[in-house]
Every structure is written in structure tokens, then in C-alpha cells.
Amino acid sequence: MDIQEITKILKNVLHPKTGKDIVSSDIVTQLRLEENNLFFNLHVFGLNSSEKSELHFKCVQEINAIYPALNVHVHLVNDKISIPVPDNNLLPQIKHIIAVGSGKGGVGKSTVSVNLALALSAAGFKTGILDADLYGPSIPTMLGLSGKRPEVDTVNGQPKIKPLVAFGMPLISMGFIIEPEQAVVMRGPRLSGIIKQFFLDTLWPELDFLIVDLPPGTGDVQLSLVQTVQLTGAIIVTTPQEVAVVDAIKALNMFQLPSVNVPIIGVVENMSWFTPVENPDRKYFLFGQGGGQKLASYGNTNVLGQVPLIQGIREGGDNGLPAYLNQQADLIQPAFNEIAKATLLKINIHSNI
Ligand SMILES: Nc1ncnc2c1ncn2[C@@H]1O[C@H](COP(=O)(O)OP(=O)(O)O)[C@@H](O)[C@H]1O
Ligand SMILES: [Mg+2]
Structure with a gap:
């Protein structure tokens, strides 16, 4: 079991908004394995609470279907991803x-x-x-x-x-x-x-x-x-x-x-x-x-x-x-x-x- 394997499994989970898998949607970050524990962040900005919990549940379900003994810790990150581009009149380049x-x-x-x-x-x-x-x-x-x-x-x-x-x-x-x-x-x-x-x-x-x-x-x-x-x-x-x-x-x-x-x-x-x-x-x-x-x-x-x-x-x-x-x-x-x-x-x- 390694990070590549886990990433492959997470690709089975689809993003409710984009319809693409969550890995290609770039919402999985900080993926790491520590012995029997798997940690990652799931960036869920813009999703409603049932979409968030469903997504969370699906991730754990997919992983535990293959690795039942692995403890999966998902950290839901609610950050506003879109920081607007500022107007830089002085340095437009x-x-x-x-x-x-x-x-x-x-x-x-x-x-x-x-x-x-x-x-x-x-x-x-x-x-x-x-x-x-x-x-x-x-x-x-x-x-x-x-x-x-x-x-x-x-x-x-x-x-x-x-x-x-x-x-x-x-x-x-x-x-x-x-x-x-x-x-x-x-x-x-x-x-x-x-x-x-x-x-x-x-x-x-x-x-x-x-x-x-x-x-x-x-x-x-x-x-x-x-x-x-x-x-x-x-x-x-x-x-x-x-x-x-x-x-x-x-x-x-x-x-x-x-x-x-x-x-x-x-x-x-x-x-x-x-x-x-x-x-x-x-x-x-x-x-x-x-x-x-x-x-x-x-x-x-x-x-x-x-x-x-x-x-x-x-x-x-x-x-x-x-x-x-x-x-x-x-x-x-x-x-x-x-x-x-x-x-x-x-x-x-x-x-x-
Ligand atoms: N992750 C790290 N592993 C090993 N050495 C590090 C690491 N991060 C910084 N250093 C070393 O620590 C010293 C201070 O880092 P530096 O980037 O100059 O800090 P700052 O800019 O905050 O004063 C430097 O000698 C740098 O090479
Ligand atoms: Mg410095």
C-alpha cells in the first residue's frame, strides 16, 4: 500500500460539481500515510453540507473497501479558493x-x-x-x-x-x-x-x-x-x-x-x-x-x-x-x-x- 495506490482509489470518487474525479479536480491535498493512518485534506468550498458529508463518506468507503484496516482521517477544508486577482496598475506586467x-x-x-x-x-x-x-x-x-x-x-x-x-x-x-x-x-x-x-x-x-x-x-x-x-x-x-x-x-x-x-x-x-x-x-x-x-x-x-x-x-x-x-x-x-x-x-x- 502506498500513496499512488490510494490516489488511484480516490479517483473512483467523483466531484459532485465538476463530475470529474476528485484527484483531477485538485481538491485532495496533503495526502500522507503514517503507519496505519491515512490523512488528507478535502477542499469542499462551494459544496452544501450534504454534498460534503457524502463526499467524505465515499472517500472513506472506497478506501476501506480495499484496505479495511486503514484509519482514514479526512480534513474538510472550507477555504474560499478564489482569492481575486488584484489590479496592479503600477506593475501591470x-x-x-x-x-x-x-x-x-x-x-x-x-x-x-x-x-x-x-x-x-x-x-x-x-x-x-x-x-x-x-x-x-x-x-x-x-x-x-x-x-x-x-x-x-x-x-x-x-x-x-x-x-x-x-x-x-x-x-x-x-x-x-x-x-x-x-x-x-x-x-x-x-x-x-x-x-x-x-x-x-x-x-x-x-x-x-x-x-x-x-x-x-x-x-x-x-x-x-x-x-x-x-x-x-x-x-x-x-x-x-x-x-x-x-x-x-x-x-x-x-x-x-x-x-x-x-x-x-x-x-x-x-x-x-x-x-x-x-x-x-x-x-x-x-x-x-x-x-x-x-x-x-x-x-x-x-x-x-x-x-x-x-x-x-x-x-x-x-x-x-x-x-x-x-x-x-x-x-x-x-x-x-x-x-x-x-x-x-x-x-x-x-x-x-
Ligand atoms: N527544512 C529545512 N531543513 C534543513 N535546513 C533548513 C530547512 N529550512 C531552513 N533550513 C536552514 O535553516 C537556516 C535558516 O533558514 P532561512 O530560510 O534562511 O530562514 P529565514 O529566512 O526565515 O531567516 C538556513 O541555513 C537554511 O538553509
Ligand atoms: Mg531570510
């Missing part, structure tokens, strides 16, 4: 700007930004990255471009920054502009000026997605961002542990302030467990369990995916060949593909990831 935020530093925001961008890119979406962590820009290192400087072009008499390109993705970062030790002295107005330049004085090509890696917390950069452009939404990254969740709730609250009003796309739980290479069936929950779900429930949203602790992710971050593309990619790609798929689903884009 960019369809979706998605911010990746967190409460604390070190939880893996930049890692998630980079590998999610690569997953979207691999799925055929034109994707760029804006590293808005002005104090601690780590994306140039993660993408092997540290020490590089962007060119400046003059367009209609105005100087414009040309993004550098990493693995096919245009990229701008404070790390390309000044030395890291200079960044710490910057204050509010300077910061907001730089954020504006990164959006408006940069020659962004046509993009489906611009992923914005935020600094931790809820400061000036976050405010300038929402004052400068219309975001499609924000993804909040947390680790499973309580202290990270408590801080992440603050970040989530900030996006939901009436004056800010940025939709929450969902939560990514990073460092969810550790699995030793020599013992792939074991999971050690080093930072506890359930933090991502707790944050998602608090924010009335869902977990887009969980990323395990994998040595290749740390190495990829340090040596400029991101985990999505490095020698441990087999272990890493499924997690980020899942997050990409769930993100797309949330903004009503169907893909064949």
Missing part, C-alpha cells in the same frame, strides 16, 4: 505578487521563498524573486549570486535596475546593492524608498508570480510593501514549535489588519520532522507537532504543506544550488510541489503539478 512572511527569523522563510519559486517555475509559470529582507538578504547566497551587482539601464531618462537572473528567475536583493554591514543603519524612510525602487524602478519582465521574501516580524518593510503594491496574498512560514507559532500569529494579524488587508494564502510548516537517510520510515518530531495547523486554524486558513528537516536543504542554502535542484532533490521536490500546488489552488489556478 506582474500577475501575482505573493509575500512570504514569518514572525521569527531562522524559520525558513527564504528557503521556502526560493524553493517555492523554483517549483512554480518548474511548473511553467514565469516566476521572479524580490528579496525584501533588507537587513539580512540571504537569497543571493542561496542562489549562487553573492557579490554580484545588477546593471542599471536608462529608460526614458530614468535609471532603472536590471534584475539578475538565477536559474531562469529574475531576482533583486539588497545584497546586490550594499554590503551587509551597511544595511543595519537604515531606518524607516530609507527602507520604504528602497522597497519602492525594488518594485517600481526595476525592469521586471512579464511574470506570473513575484515571490517577495520578507524580513521577520511586522516592521517598516512590511508596511511599505503593502503601501506600494497590491499583493495577491501572503504565505506565513512557521516551525511546529510554540514560540514560532506565537510570533507567526502576530505576522498573520498584521496582514489581516483592516488598513493592510492582505489575504492569507496559507501556512507552510517548515522543519516539521527529521527522517534519517538510513531509516526513511522514521520521523522524529524535533520541534514538536501541530504548530502549522494551529496557526492555520487561528488564521482561518489551511496548511499548504510541510517541509521536513533535510540536510540537503541546509546545504543547498549555503552553497548556492537550492535544494529543489540539488542532489537531494528527490526528497525535497515533493514537499515544495505540494506547496506550489496548494498555493495555485488557493488562487484558482489549475495546474498539472
Whole structure:
């Protein structure tokens, strides 16, 4: 019994609205097996309560007909999938700007930004990255471009920054502009000026997605961002542990302030467990369990995916060949593909990831 088998069985269940099977309808996410337990999310937005319970029942019935001893845990997700596409008058060539935020530093925001961008890119979406962590820009290192400087072009008499390109993705970062030790002295107005330049004085090509890696917390950069452009939404990254969740709730609250009003796309739980290479069936929950779900429930949203602790992710971050593309990619790609798929689903884009 494996996930492929289960997926095949779930294909026997039809979506009451589309008439297609529920797997092709993209409403099954987070499918995972843990010993004798099967977990998955069923996105049931738009269905009435009898359709929901019938769908739930059919899934369990189909699976237990083949695997009677398996405990099937279905989590019904009622999220509004259709986050509307915002009007971006200032940057009409960019369809979706998605911010990746967190409460604390070190939880893996930049890692998630980079590998999610690569997953979207691999799925055929034109994707760029804006590293808005002005104090601690780590994306140039993660993408092997540290020490590089962007060119400046003059367009209609105005100087414009040309993004550098990493693995096919245009990229701008404070790390390309000044030395890291200079960044710490910057204050509010300077910061907001730089954020504006990164959006408006940069020659962004046509993009489906611009992923914005935020600094931790809820400061000036976050405010300038929402004052400068219309975001499609924000993804909040947390680790499973309580202290990270408590801080992440603050970040989530900030996006939901009436004056800010940025939709929450969902939560990514990073460092969810550790699995030793020599013992792939074991999971050690080093930072506890359930933090991502707790944050998602608090924010009335869902977990887009969980990323395990994998040595290749740390190495990829340090040596400029991101985990999505490095020698441990087999272990890493499924997690980020899942997050990409769930993100797309949330903004009503169907893909064949
Ligand atoms: N799932 C993971 N497995 C292993 N190392 C990770 C993982 N996520 C992040 N890291 C490492 O942890 C450190 C902090 O991650 P980073 O993405 O820079 O966090 P943030 O941007 O939130 O400060 C980096 O060295 C990164 O490579
Ligand atoms: Mg970072």
C-alpha cells in the first residue's frame, strides 16, 4: 500500500460539481500515510453540507473497501479558493505578487521563498524573486549570486535596475546593492524608498508570480510593501514549535489588519520532522507537532504543506544550488510541489503539478 495506490482509489470518487474525479479536480491535498493512518485534506468550498458529508463518506468507503484496516482521517477544508486577482496598475506586467512572511527569523522563510519559486517555475509559470529582507538578504547566497551587482539601464531618462537572473528567475536583493554591514543603519524612510525602487524602478519582465521574501516580524518593510503594491496574498512560514507559532500569529494579524488587508494564502510548516537517510520510515518530531495547523486554524486558513528537516536543504542554502535542484532533490521536490500546488489552488489556478 502506498500513496499512488490510494490516489488511484480516490479517483473512483467523483466531484459532485465538476463530475470529474476528485484527484483531477485538485481538491485532495496533503495526502500522507503514517503507519496505519491515512490523512488528507478535502477542499469542499462551494459544496452544501450534504454534498460534503457524502463526499467524505465515499472517500472513506472506497478506501476501506480495499484496505479495511486503514484509519482514514479526512480534513474538510472550507477555504474560499478564489482569492481575486488584484489590479496592479503600477506593475501591470506582474500577475501575482505573493509575500512570504514569518514572525521569527531562522524559520525558513527564504528557503521556502526560493524553493517555492523554483517549483512554480518548474511548473511553467514565469516566476521572479524580490528579496525584501533588507537587513539580512540571504537569497543571493542561496542562489549562487553573492557579490554580484545588477546593471542599471536608462529608460526614458530614468535609471532603472536590471534584475539578475538565477536559474531562469529574475531576482533583486539588497545584497546586490550594499554590503551587509551597511544595511543595519537604515531606518524607516530609507527602507520604504528602497522597497519602492525594488518594485517600481526595476525592469521586471512579464511574470506570473513575484515571490517577495520578507524580513521577520511586522516592521517598516512590511508596511511599505503593502503601501506600494497590491499583493495577491501572503504565505506565513512557521516551525511546529510554540514560540514560532506565537510570533507567526502576530505576522498573520498584521496582514489581516483592516488598513493592510492582505489575504492569507496559507501556512507552510517548515522543519516539521527529521527522517534519517538510513531509516526513511522514521520521523522524529524535533520541534514538536501541530504548530502549522494551529496557526492555520487561528488564521482561518489551511496548511499548504510541510517541509521536513533535510540536510540537503541546509546545504543547498549555503552553497548556492537550492535544494529543489540539488542532489537531494528527490526528497525535497515533493514537499515544495505540494506547496506550489496548494498555493495555485488557493488562487484558482489549475495546474498539472
Ligand atoms: N527544512 C529545512 N531543513 C534543513 N535546513 C533548513 C530547512 N529550512 C531552513 N533550513 C536552514 O535553516 C537556516 C535558516 O533558514 P532561512 O530560510 O534562511 O530562514 P529565514 O529566512 O526565515 O531567516 C538556513 O541555513 C537554511 O538553509
Ligand atoms: Mg531570510
